[in-house]
Amino acid sequence: xxxxxxxxxxxxxxxxxxxxxxxxxxxxxxxxxxxxxxxxxxxxxxxxxxxxxxxxxxxxxxxxxxxxxxxxxxxxxxxxxxxxxxxxxxxxxxxxxxxxxxxxxxxxxxxxxxxxxxxxxxxxxxxxxxxxxxxxxxxxxxxxxxxxxxxxxxxxxxxxxxxxxxxxxxxxxxxxxxxxxxxxxxxxxxxxxxxxxxxxxxxxxxxxxxxxxxxxxxxxxxxxxxxxxxxxxxxxxxxxxxxxxxxxxxxxxxxxxxxxxxxxxxxxxxxxxxxxxxxxxxxxxxxxxxxxxxxxxxxxxxxxxxxxxxxxxxxxxxxxxxxxxxxxxxxxxxx
Amino acid sequence: xxxxxxxxxxxxxxxxxxxxxxxxxxxxxxxxxxxxxxxxxxxxxxxxxxxxxxxxxxxxxxxxxxxxxxxxxxxxxxxxxxxxxxxxxxxxxxxxxxxxxxxxxxxxxxxxxxxxxxxxxxxxxxxxxxxxxxxxxxxxxxxxxxxxxxxxxxxxxxxxxxxxxxxxxxxxxxxxxxxxxxxxxxxxxxxxxxxxxxxxxxxxxxxxxxxxxxxxxxxxxxxxxxxxxxxxxxxxxxxxxxxxxxxxxxxxxxxxxxxxxxxxxxxxxxxxxxxxxxxxxxxxxxxxxxxxxxxxxxxxxxxxxxxxxxxxxxxxxxxxxxxxxxxxxxxxxxx
Numbered sequence: 001x002x003x004x005x006x007x008x009x010x011x012x013x014x015x016x017x018x019x020x021x022x023x024x025x026x027x028x029x030x031x032x033x034x035x036x037x038x039x040x041x042x043x044x045x046x047x048x049x050x051x052x053x054x055x056x057x058x059x060x061x062x063x064x065x066x067x068x069x070x071x072x073x074x075x076x077x078x079x080x081x082x083x084x085x086x087x088x089x090x091x092x093x094x095x096x097x098x099x100x101x102x103x104x105x106x107x108x109x110x111x112x113x114x115x116x117x118x119x120x121x122x123x124x125x126x127x128x129x130x131x132x133x134x135x136x137x138x139x140x141x142x143x144x145x146x147x148x149x150x151x152x153x154x155x156x157x158x159x160x161x162x163x164x165x166x167x168x169x170x171x172x173x174x175x176x177x178x179x180x181x182x183x184x185x186x187x188x189x190x191x192x193x194x195x196x197x198x199x200x201x202x203x204x205x206x207x208x209x210x211x212x213x214x215x216x217x218x219x220x221x222x223x224x225x226x227x228x229x230x231x232x233x234x235x236x237x238x239x240x241x242x243x244x245x246x247x248x249x250x251x252x253x254x255x256x257x258x259x260x261x262x263x264x265x266x267x268x269x270x271x272x273x274x275x276x277x278x279x280x281x282x283x284x285x286x287x288x289x290x291x292x293x294x295x296x297x298x299x300x301x302x303x304x305x306x307x308x309x310x311x312x313x314x315x316x317x318x319x320x321x322x323x324x325x326x327x328x329x330x331x332x333x334x335x
Numbered sequence: 336x337x338x339x340x341x342x343x344x345x346x347x348x349x350x351x352x353x354x355x356x357x358x359x360x361x362x363x364x365x366x367x368x369x370x371x372x373x374x375x376x377x378x379x380x381x382x383x384x385x386x387x388x389x390x391x392x393x394x395x396x397x398x399x400x401x402x403x404x405x406x407x408x409x410x411x412x413x414x415x416x417x418x419x420x421x422x423x424x425x426x427x428x429x430x431x432x433x434x435x436x437x438x439x440x441x442x443x444x445x446x447x448x449x450x451x452x453x454x455x456x457x458x459x460x461x462x463x464x465x466x467x468x469x470x471x472x473x474x475x476x477x478x479x480x481x482x483x484x485x486x487x488x489x490x491x492x493x494x495x496x497x498x499x500x501x502x503x504x505x506x507x508x509x510x511x512x513x514x515x516x517x518x519x520x521x522x523x524x525x526x527x528x529x530x531x532x533x534x535x536x537x538x539x540x541x542x543x544x545x546x547x548x549x550x551x552x553x554x555x556x557x558x559x560x561x562x563x564x565x566x567x568x569x570x571x572x573x574x575x576x577x578x579x580x581x582x583x584x585x586x587x588x589x590x591x592x593x594x595x596x597x598x599x600x601x602x603x604x605x606x607x608x609x610x611x612x613x614x615x616x617x618x619x620x621x622x623x624x625x626x627x628x629x630x631x632x633x634x635x636x637x638x639x640x641x642x643x644x645x646x647x648x649x650x651x652x653x654x655x656x657x658x659x660x661x662x663x664x665x666x667x668x669x670x
Contacts, residue, residue, distance in 0.1 A: 076614065100432070
C-alpha cells in the first residue's frame with residue numbers, strides 16, 4: 001500500500017496533458033472539444049488515476065449518485081445475494097450503495113427511511129416489514145416482495161407461479177397427499193402467493209393437502225410437533241412437502257431425519273429461493289429458484305428511471321424449478 | 336405505506352412545541368437552554384418524527400457521518416457476517432455504511448478507494464487483495480486481515496493462535512499424522528499465519544504432517560486428486576486435517592465421502608471461521624471460530640477514533656475452538 005498526499009486534480013490533468021484547464025473541464029463535462037484534445041486529456045487522466053469527482057458532479061446536477069438499499073440483514077443467503085447483485089448493478093451505472101440493515105424491525109425501517117430521505121439519496125430500494133411505512137414521495141422508491149399501493153413500484157419473483165410449479169412437480173413425481181409449510185412475518189406480502197399458488201393447483205387437481213402457516217414468533221419447533229403428530233405406524237401421512245423457503249426446508253429435513261422419515265424415499269421436499277452452499281453448485285434441496293440478478297437489475301432500472309410518469313405497480317419475474325436431491329427425479333433408477 | 340409531502344423542518348418543530356425557532360436550534364446543537372424548553376422541543380420533534388439533518392450537520396462539522404466498507408463480496412458467509420456486524424455497529428454510532436464490493440479484483444479495489452476518497456467519507460474499513468493499494472493518508476483507514484505497514488492499522492483474528500489450537504486439538508484427540516490444506520489469494524495476509532501456527536505445533540511435538548497450499552486459480556479439484564493419491568488399501572494416510580476455512584472443509588468432506596473415507600471415524604477435520612448454516616446453531620464442521628462482532632467493533636472503534644496520534648499497527652482478537660461433528664469429542668462413547 002502506498003500513501004499519496006492527495007488525489008490528482010483537474011489542474012494536474014491539464015499540466016500532464018499539456019492543455020488549458022478549460023479544455024479539461026469541457027472534456028469532463030461532455031462539452032464539444034477537438035478529438036485530439038479529448039484524447040490527450042483522457043490519456044493524462046488515466047495515467048494520473050484521475051476520476052471525475054462525483055461529489056462536485058452532484059453539486060452541479062443535484063444528484064448524489066447514491067442509492068439506499070434497505071434490507072433486514074445480509075446473513076440470510078437470500079438477502080446476501082440480493083445485496084450483492086444490487087450493489088454490483090448500481091456500481092456498473094456509477095452509483096454507490098448505502099446499505100442499511102433493519103433486522104425486520106418496523107421502527108428501525110422507518111428510522112432508516114427518514115435518515116436516507118434527509119441525506120438526499122437519489123433512490124431507495126427496500127425490503128421491509130412495516131405496512132405503515134411513511135415515505136416522502138419525492139425520492140424514487142422501489143419495494144421488493146412487498147406491495148404497498150399502485151403508486152409504489154414493487155418488484156418480486158413470480159411467487160404465485162412458483163407455488164403452482166411446486167405443487168405440479170410434486171404431483172407429477174407421484175405424491176398423493178401434500179403439505180405446505182410456511183413461517184414468516186405476519187405482514188402480508190408478495191411471498192404469501194407461494195401458498196396460494198400451491199393451494200390452487202391442489203384444489204384444481206383434487207389432490208388432498210394441508211397447510212400449516214406460522215408467524216416468526218411461533219418458532220420452528222411447532223413444525224416438529226406437527227410432523228410427529230402425523231406419523232402413524234412409522235409412516236408420515238404426507239408424501240410431498242412444499243416449504244416457503246429453503247431455510248425452512250433445511251429445518252424440516254433435519255426434523256424428519258430425527259423422526260426416522262427418509263427424504264426423498266418416504267417424503268419428497270421442495271423449497272423456495274435457490275440458495276447454494278458456500279456459493280458452490282450445491283443446493284440445500286430441490287427448489288424453486290428466484291432470479292436474483294434480474295430482481296436486482298429490475299429494481300435498479302426502475303429506481304433510476306428518468307421518466308417517472310408511467311411506472312408499473314408490480315413486476316413479477318419468472319422462477320424455475322431445479323432438483324436438488326430431495327425429490328425422486330432419478331427414482332428408483334439410481335438406487 | 337403513507338406518502339408525506341415533506342419531512343418536518345425545524346420551523347414545524349418550533350410551531351408544534353410553541354417555542355421560538357432559535358430555541359429549537361439551540362436544543363439540536365447542544366447549546367444551553369432551560370430544561371422545560373428542552374423537553375417541549377424534544378417531545379415535539381418526536382411527535383413529528385423530526386430527525387436532525389445529518390447532511391446539514393455534516394456541512395457544519397465537515398463530517399459526512401459515512402464510512403466506506405470495502406469487501407470482496409457478501410455471499411461468502413464470513414464476509415456477510417462481517418458486513419452485518421460492521422454496518423450495525425456503525426449505525427449504533429450514527430454513521431451510515433457505504434458498501435462497495437470488489438470481487439477481490441485489485442483494480443476494482445483501487446477504483447473503490449479512489450471513489451470513496453473523492454466522496455469525502457469519514458473513514459474506510461477494507462478487506463482487500465491488492466498489495467500495491469494506494470491510499471490517501473488523510474482519511475482514517477483500517478485494514479482487516481491484511482497488514483500493509485505500521486502506519487495502517489490492521490485488525491484480524493489471532494490466526495497464528497488459531498492454527499496452533501487446531502493442531503493441538505487434533506493431536507489431543509488422538510491424531511498421529513496431520514495434514515494442512517489451504518486455498519486462497521497469492522497476496523500474503525494475516526490469514527497465512529493459520530498454517531504457520533499449525534506447523535509450529537507439529538514440529539514442536541514431533542508429529543508428522545504435510546501441507547498443501549493452493550492459490551485460488553488452481554481450483555478445489557487438486558485437493559481431490561491429492562487425497563485420492565494418499566489412499567492405500569482403502570485407508571487415508573492422514574487421520575487429522577486442518578482446513579484454512581470452513582468453506583474448504585465443506586469441499587474436503589464432500590470429496591472424502593465420495594472416496595469412501597469416513598469423517599470423523601477415519602479422519603478428523605477442523606475448519607476455520609465458524610460459519611453457521613442459515614444462521615442456525617449448526618456448524619459445517621468442528622472449527623476455530625472467529626470473533627465476528629469484536630472484529631467489527633474494533634475496526635469501527637479505530638476508524639472513528641478522534642486522536643490518531645498513537646494507533647496500533649496490528650490488533651489480533653482471540654479465537655475459540657467449537658466441536659461441530661467432524662472430530663471425535665464424544666468418540667467412541669456415542670457410537
